[in-house]
Amino acid sequence: GMWRYHPDRNTVEVLNHGTVNPWGHDWDANGELFFINTVIGHLWHSIPGAHFIESFGESPNPLVFERLDMIADHYHYDRSGSWTKSRDGAANELGGGHAHIGMMIYQSDRWPQAYRNKLFTLNMHGLRANVESVKRQGSGYTASHEPDFLIAQDPFFRGLEISTGPDGDAYVLDWSDTGECHDHTGVHRTSGRVYKISYDTGENPTQNFAKPACMAGPGKLPQLWRDYQHGHTRPDELRALLDDSDEHIRVWAIRLLTDHWPLDTFHGPSADANYPDDPETLAALRRAARDDESGLVHLTLASTLQRLPVEHRAALATELVRHEQYADDRDLPAMCWFGLMPLVEQDPQALVEVGKVCRLPSTLRWITRGVATKVEKKPETLNSLLASATEMPVELQANVLAGMSEAFRGWLKVPMPKAWETFATTAAAKQNPDTVRELSLLFGDGRAMDELREIVQSNNVRLKTRQAALQTLIDARPDDLREICESLLNQRELNATAAQGLSRYDDPEVGEKLAKMYRRFHVNDRPGLIEILVSRPTFAA
Helix, strand or coil: CEEEEECCCCEEEEEEECCCCCCCEEECCCCCEEEECCCCCCEEECCCCCEECCCCCCCCCCCCCCCECCCECCCCCCCCCCHHHHCCCCCCCCCCCCCEEEEEECCCCCCCHHHCCCEEEEECCCCEEEEEEEEEECCEEEEEEEEEECCCCCCCCCEEEEEECCCCCEEEEECCCCCCCCCCCCCCCCCCEEEEECCCCCCCHHHCCCCCHHHHCCCHHHHHHHHHHCCCCCHHHHHHHHHCCCHHHHHHHHHHHCCCCCCCECCECCCCCCCCCCHHHHHHHHHHHHHCCCHHHHHHHHHHHHHCCHHHHHHHHHHHCCCHHHCCCCCHHHHHHHHHCCHHHHCHHHHHHHHHHCCCHHHHHHHHHHHHCCCCCCHHHHHHHHHHHCCCCHHHHHHHHHHHHHHHCCCCCCCCCCCHHHHCCCHHHHHCHHHHHHHHHHHCCCCCHHHHHHHHHCCCCCHHHHHHHHHHHHHHCCCCHHHHHHHCCCCCCCHHHHHHHHCCCCCHHHHHHHHHCHHHCCCCCHHHHHHHHCCCHHHHC
């Protein structure tokens, strides 16, 4: 992911989570941050608070049900096979391969106008620079492939960074080696090069200096940034900018108003988060969420949810999730949910009230799923949402149904909500008879133990679901529980739960197996394993 450090305040803030190797970044003329990546999708818009996909595994935060993908509408390698097959020229027709390093958004006037605001990144195995055209789409951005640029004939070319220099030309750092990051021969450790890429206008290049990139963008934004950096902006002045005609000015007014407010950590609000008391700004943000017509402003507000005290998030989110034009948007529904996740624990009824007015299908599905996970402790919240859902449009009803189904996968039995029988007669329920039948079984006699065993052993089922099913089996303690748990000791993501199941057997052979498998456990799970091993005299030795 991406993080930032403030040298005066001495604070580190993780802006977003995920991706694989973000090895280059740059800002466009409007101050939007983009970064490049390898192995999976190559181009990302850095949205504060976003949870992005990775090459494998799932988010350690159990409430991050789905993660955001890249913004490009294409890949630079053939996705039908392994990304490792895109090397040695195999992906030249598509852009050169999976590995991207370094990034530049060209904002100078030194090169022809056609290159201005284009995004350049170095493609390692393609021995070239890829070019992307970045445009606004929905609440965020999309990027399209442009003709490749700077194709090197030297097989030693290993580009590491591309940047605009003070003269308006581009500078490229080249590792100059035949290997890559996974090679350890260390043959050419001192052979790096620096290249300058210039455009020949026929004039003396020393007389043709371009405007600095920071001056090349819209005139108002750089002045706003400078004023803020020098402490010359007041909150009331920034709030007034929420009515500016330029969406980017409005976006930056929101960001600068909340710049010092704490951002959620990976798992939610920090225990020592110190939120300011600023009711005027909170009211201004709610008005912008209700009245502003810019998707980028709405996306910025959705991102800002994670900077607000939890008790104020539902009010802002309520205004955002009403905008049904974002029903199929890539970014905004997920960002709304990421900001609402803490309400699952802290205020599920407030989360339900957001769900009742939500017109974003996927956000409503995640809200339902979050509320449903608490049905044993807070049955009234799920019942309230279900009762309201009977009056919703069919597509939204279907997402309430799907959210419940996803929440209860791996459960043996679930207490029936009072509103279930009425909801089961809705149009969406009639269109999804298999899901209704499955839930009715859970609300009645419960799921069959054999089905839980299948869920636990299936590699095609989401990890959190398999963990829930395994925990259900442990609680039910079937005759073959020991065999099931022992079969999972090799699976790092499940073996900590399996060890808890095995801890119920007072047998020295169990202790020996757990001890022998110690290094197969994730480092964060090893202290728990030690606790199990010292919990019984038969294990302790």
